[in-house]
Amino acid sequence: MDIAILFLTCVVILGVASIRNHLSRADRRAARVERKLDAVMEHLGLREEIPGRDEILDLVRRGKKIQAIKLYRENTGADLVEAKQAVDRLG
Secondary structure, eight states: OHHHHHHHHHHHHHHHHHHHHHHHHHHHHHHHHHHHHHHHHHHHTOOOOOTTHHHHHHHHHTTOHHHHHHHHHHHHOOOHHHHHHHHHHHO
8 A cells, every 4th residue: 555655656746747848948948939029019119009018117216116016017017027127138
């Protein structure tokens, strides 16, 4: 019985490790595609349309960076790191 539990535990651990590895590779591929898309947009002179951009810029200009990041996240659904980077680029 103890050997069966140990075996099942090992199988679960290996399964979780495999899933993490696949997710990590997918994240790296998505990041690479996003960097390429950003480069193409920059080359073409295009910029991403940000909902509420004027209001976010106003917050940045008034020194309310945290509120600007929060508003960016609310408007775009971005995570904290992405929102901070975007607001930094705007400011």
